[in-house]
Amino acid sequence: MVIAAKDAPQSLMDCCLASLARLNRARDLEIVIVNSGVFPEPCARFGSSFHAFRRVEMAPKGVYAAYNRGISEASGRYLLFFGVDDIALPGMDSVIGTLEQSSPVYDLYAATAYMQGIGMSKPARARTAILFRNWCHQGLFYSREYLVQHPFDLDYAIQADHKANIEILADRSLRIGRSPELVSYFATGGASQTAHDLRFRRDLPRIAGENFGPAYRLTVALKQRIANVVKGSPVARR
Incomplete structure (x- = not known):
């Protein structure tokens, strides 16, 4: 698990880490917090709940730069990416159990996430559907080995994960898994939800x-x- 944090409020970080610590399989998790800016030190009290827990510091270069740093720091077979305002849900226990028993390793294992104010986000069955609607990042378990070789493209400040998902799903040699389990609550309202990646x-x-x-x-x-x-039409502007 990689968590990107930048001047994280104490309350949000506590809520995020507490939700992970409450999982039955919390001891199977490695938590890597990539921090830029002020960090709420008391959060270290959650460390004993996990298999491993550490924080690395880096200059603020964007969320995907932070995720790429987390990829290089992590050691587990799978990586899931959170922001400090995201919450783990009980379905994550089931997915962790499935992934621990799976062999060979999935290159991408997609579960369901609940998006604040939007509703359930489930992975589509058709691979080409990813071109028109991205899968919710907080429900995606990536092979760490794959991401080490294919880190997020920093040319795209907001939708680098969408580009990565397109590339993964287009490659028929890669192993893709899907689960109906609800694994996370994604707090919308951040940059990815309030701005467009015009370059992407x-x-x-x-x-x-x-x-x-x-x-x-x-x-x-x-x-x-x-x-x-359509967006420029009189109907769309009403």
Whole structure:
């Protein structure tokens, strides 16, 4: 588990770590907190609840830079990424148990997350659906070995995980798993929910084409044009 923290409020960090510590399988977790800025020191009291617990410091370079640092610091087979305002739910115990018994290791194992104000976010069955709707990051368990070789692309400040998920799902040689278990509560309202990664949006047709073929490059580009027209119409502005 990698948690990115930047000047984390005490109350949020306590809530996040307490939710992980309450899991029946908390002792199976390695927690790596990648911190930028002021850190609420009392949070160290949760450390004894986990298999391993540590904090690493780095300059504030964005959430995906923090996640990439966490990838290099972690040692477990799987990585799940949280922000300090996210909460683990009991279904995570079941998924951890499944992953401990799975062999070979999944490259990506996707479970269900609850998105604040939106509802359930479940992984789609069709791989190409990822081009049009990303899977909720707080429900995704990645192979650490895969991410060591394919870290998040720092060219995309908000949607680097979407690019990574497209690349994973497009590769038919990779092992993908899905679970209906509800594993996390994702607190929306951060940058990923209140802003658009304009560079990612610009590059998405190319990314789609490189991974799924030329037809999908055209499909994504057309869908973007239609969306732009609808958003600019009088009906959309009412």
